[in-house]
Amino acid sequence: MxxxxxxxxxxxxxxxxxxxxxxxxxxxxxxxxxxxxxxxxxxxxxxxxxxxxxxxxxxxxxxxxxxxxxxxxxxxxxxxxxxxxxxxxxxxxxxxxxxxxxxxxxxxxxxxxxxxxGVPARVDLGMVGPHVFVNNVSFGVYADALLDPGYREEKARAFAAVVPGYLKGEQGVEAGVDTPRGPVECPLVVLVSNNPYHVLTPRYLGRRFTLTAGLLGGIVLDRPPDTPPDLLRHLRSRLRRQEAPGPAGEAAIVWTAARITLHGPEKQLHAGIDGEPVTLPLPLTCETRPGALPLLLPRERPGIPPEPVLRRPGTVRAGDHHA
Structure with missing residues (x-):
């Protein structure tokens, strides 16, 4: 058949x-x-x-x-x-x-x-230099862990080997990144996603409710946490409390853009592209290719949940009940 x-x-x-x-x-x-x-x-x-x-x-x-x-x-x-x-x-x-x-x-x-x-559709792709990414390109602790030869078999051990230097502020991304707050030099983590991640509610943290916005999502953690031993848990907790690009006192900066640039004195920078380790030349630019990828999708699929409607403090939704 x-x-x-x-x-x-x-x-x-x-x-x-x-x-x-x-x-x-x-x-x-x-x-x-x-x-x-x-x-x-x-x-x-x-x-x-x-x-x-x-x-x-x-x-x-x-x-x-x-x-x-x-x-x-x-x-x-x-x-x-x-x-x-x-x-x-x-x-x-x-x-x-x-x-x-x-x-x-x-x-x-x-x-x-x-x-x-199949049902035809078109979605965006991300680009970093000549490389395509469908999910994200990362710099910092995750990219360094990917360089470990045993990462696929022992992810927890690979992370444990690189996280301490980041937590102590001894390591960081050996580049600066342009953000809405201006350039951030040697941040701990830079994550650029193909369309922005949802970061405001724990249930859908890291989901993308659209792949056709024609925008990248940028996340920067620019200084080490004060007390939590888990760098990624700290990042998540920061992101949950942030809707707009953070003010000068915030450790996490979250924004959207069509282009995100990293620069610095080094000639190259380790990165993880959709979970694969690469080395990229500096300076480098992440860009979006709107509608670049033609797809055929199955007619039956679970679907993407509707993006949560965020409530302002003191508001009450229809259907809320109070004693």
Missing amino acids: VDAQAGMRTVVVANPRSGGGKPAHFGLAGRAERMGAEVWLIDADHDAASLARRAVREGAELLGVVGGDGTVAAVAAVAADADRPLVVVPAGTRNHFARDLGLDIRNPVGSLNALSD
Whole structure:
């Protein structure tokens, strides 16, 4: 049976190692092949981008990708440049991009339905230099942890090895970043996301309620916390209390922009792009590519929850009850 979107030649690039072997656990390759797609596996000799470029050269009209954010970003870059629709099948650990598309990240099988009956859509991509990101690019503690050779197997240990220097103020991002408050030199953390994260309510912290705003989200933690031992917990607590870019006394700065620039005396800077370690030349600019990525989405998907309506102190919503 050939189902792949009206007989279009379809190539699905799959990362068999994603999510600790999720593609095999859910039988995603076999299911995609039964739907008429060719499945090309990433291996030691063929990475996601090279397989996607080859697929386009050989006439693929529709691309698919099975994996986490890093794999998705690599194939999305090719799909956007070639203007080929992309089907995303979440099979990584976190799957932030797929989650914010409304896909079912707990059961990726349903996402394959887009191969036969997909709904077209377009979403933004982020760019840092020549690199595409679908979720975020990070600088600081997370980027340094990614450099640990054993990060994938022992994430907690990798973080534990780098966090103390940041907590003591001995380490930071070896660059300055332009913010609405002006340049911040050597911050602890810089996080630039493809569309802004929601940061005001704990339940949806880190969600993106749109991927079509044509804006980046910027988050900077510019000095170490006073007491909490958990740097990331401290960042979360700061963000929950902040709606606008912070005043001079706040440690966290949160804003949106079409372009965010980092600069400094060093020639290069470690970064994490969608969970993959890279080294980037300075100065560097993060930008947005509005509507750059064509997608086919399954008709049935959990969806994105409505963005919470924030209440001002002293207001009462309809339906609130008081004793």
